[in-house]
Amino acid sequence: MSELRHPIGTFDVLAPDSRRWEALLAVFARVVEGAGYGLVITPTFEDLQVFQRVGASTDIVRKEMYDFEDKGGRRVALRPEVTASVVRAFIQHRPTTPWKAWYAGSNFRYESPQAGRYREFHQVGIEVFGAADADLDVEVMALGWEFYRALGLRRVELMVNSLGDATCRPPYRALLIEYLEARSGDLCDEHRDRFRENPLRVLDCKRPTCKAVAADAPKQVEHLCDACGAHFARATGGLDALGIPWTLATNLVRGLDYYTRTTFEYAGLALDSAQNAVGGGGRYDALVEEMGGPSTPGIGFALGVERILMACDAEGTLAAPDAAVDVFVVDFAGGDAARDLTAQLRAAGVRADRSFDGRSAKAQFKVADRSGARLALVVGPDDAAAGTVMIRPLTGDRTQWATPRDQVVAEVARLLGS
RNA sequence: GUGGCCGUAGCUCAGUUGGUUAGAGCGCCAGGUUGUGGCCCUGGAGGUCGGGGGUUCAAGUCCCCUCGGUCACCCCA
Incomplete structure (x- = not known):
């Protein structure tokens, strides 16, 4: 604890x-x-x-x-x-x-x-x-x-x-006090002494004794x-x-x-x-x-x-809406791509997240899966050297393909828009 | 303020009439795949058993106090 x-x-x-x-x-x-x-x-x-x-x-x-x-x-x-x-x-x-x-x-x-x-x-x-x-x-x-x-x-x-x-209200209040006066013996301990200060409270009292008294009390709506x-x-x-x-x-x-x-x-x-x-x-x-x-x-x-x-x-209503990002960037080539792509995606209005601390590709994909993202952008050493980014759908047909680094943000925006 | 019930891992809980080093599931981390998620397997981290005092050879377990949680009364949203 x-x-x-x-x-x-x-x-x-x-x-x-x-x-x-x-x-x-x-x-x-x-x-x-x-x-x-x-x-x-x-x-x-x-x-x-x-x-x-x-x-x-x-x-x-x-x-x-x-x-x-x-x-x-x-x-x-x-x-x-x-x-x-x-x-x-x-x-x-x-x-x-x-x-x-x-x-x-x-x-x-x-x-x-x-x-x-x-x-x-x-x-x-x-x-x-x-x-x-x-x-x-x-x-x-x-x-x-x-x-x-x-x-x-x-x-x-x-x-x-x-x-x-x-x-x-004042004449009604007087009427109510008069009524309570006559029934004061039937009130609960608290209200027996205090009903003169705030008689309306008796109407709201939940004790059975007061409830019985309140049931027959004069009603404001009738006065x-x-x-x-x-x-x-x-x-x-x-x-x-x-x-x-x-x-x-x-x-x-x-x-x-x-x-x-x-x-x-x-x-x-x-x-x-x-x-x-x-x-x-x-x-x-x-x-x-x-x-x-x-x-x-x-x-x-x-x-x-x-x-x-x-x-x-x-x-059983108002379930918590799912919160998900659109894209998860998986970078096991040093982190430059994750740093730059998430910033560029967000600037383009795409919700994007990533992992930190240089975790393994497997670990990053696990987090990507949990993030609810529809797409993963994958950058390993080979992609970084080739100047490309792999686009991998995280649901349905998971076939991935390479896209030039400088076109990937526009491509993602297009895919998400459709 | 008064009373009932309850405090064991991040969460949900087990823990026998007191008995060795306190367990499970889920979650988390890592590995199995030196570049690819959900399933599976293996391993790991994580606990001053709410806190203090007492009884006892020995306390998560029994007793007292205290703190906290929860529910109810009162009142209200």
Whole structure:
């Protein structure tokens, strides 16, 4: 066992597994860029305040944040999620709205790892600022849906809820507290004392006692104000119009407190329930203003890369694409040909590899075979003296032939093109 | 933070009631073919048995501690 390892809750991804990551990111970029979203790159760490303003009362910010003091005495934190950073960037740069952004990157939460849960994990996501239209909710939910479909996933469920807004959430909240007050004896230990601070959390509690209470609790969707009700009807009607199946999840409460109106989650039905949340998001119309910016509506989602890959494993989709070079140069005449030919081939757009350290012809051919190359270029002492290169197909009819050294790159390009 | 299970070669694992120099398959390297891959044959490299302490004539094996992995609770992606 070597002494140095990756930190707890982190992991390395090497090829060929990493090719699945490349493929996943390429599919995501294709889907969202095809809808007018542009890549936004924000820092991996931010001033601690950026995250504290977003969710001071949530576990993610309270207990799981990787925060520390840097050498300049600043309190900073590795981002536990990306939305806060993107909001901060929006406020700082004030791009024209509607601003449609996508991202891909690491997030950090200090908790003990288990299946599908890591201290550093990866998300892809989108955010849109400056449009309150319910049709945008439809677009955002549909893009996530399309992305899963594009990966080949079939067993994904879209769950939708509305959390109301500043008009209808407070009265609903009061109603919920009143209900919980009457049933407080039936709540789990944790929520019996704490339901007054954050009553919505009880709806999300997985303990059987709380679940029973939550089942009969008043539902926000039945107590929406007229504006939120119309918004929700338009958003869900839009999903129906696009033929995207969805289910109403009246107890859906997300882990961050900034959501308003439409909230949603994607569940991977092929996964165990402990890690079946493969993505989630919602509207956050008050967040930009809360963080010190102009009053601006917003909506977005974040999808968990590790969870999605688990779902792909479970559904047997998204195989790692084969990576292969086109040509492998076998040189046992001193190495000049391997050095020069690989450079010339690459300059001509041909993927080319070679061996090093003067290995035997047999060893070089073994590596050539493993490389997946279609062609080998062979240069031994006789070829070098004659100024020729042997072209040898590595599959099918393996008859090889000699080609003049100064024509071989063009010849290879022609062979590969056909 | 709490609990279950698990740590032997790069990987997957075997290793008997404690007993000599810890093994296999795969992978890797070399040779069999002084210039030609996949199959085959032969050989080789590679291990402080996670670490520390203890019991014992003797510990990969038993005990304690510790570190790590993994899964679950909580929370979430």
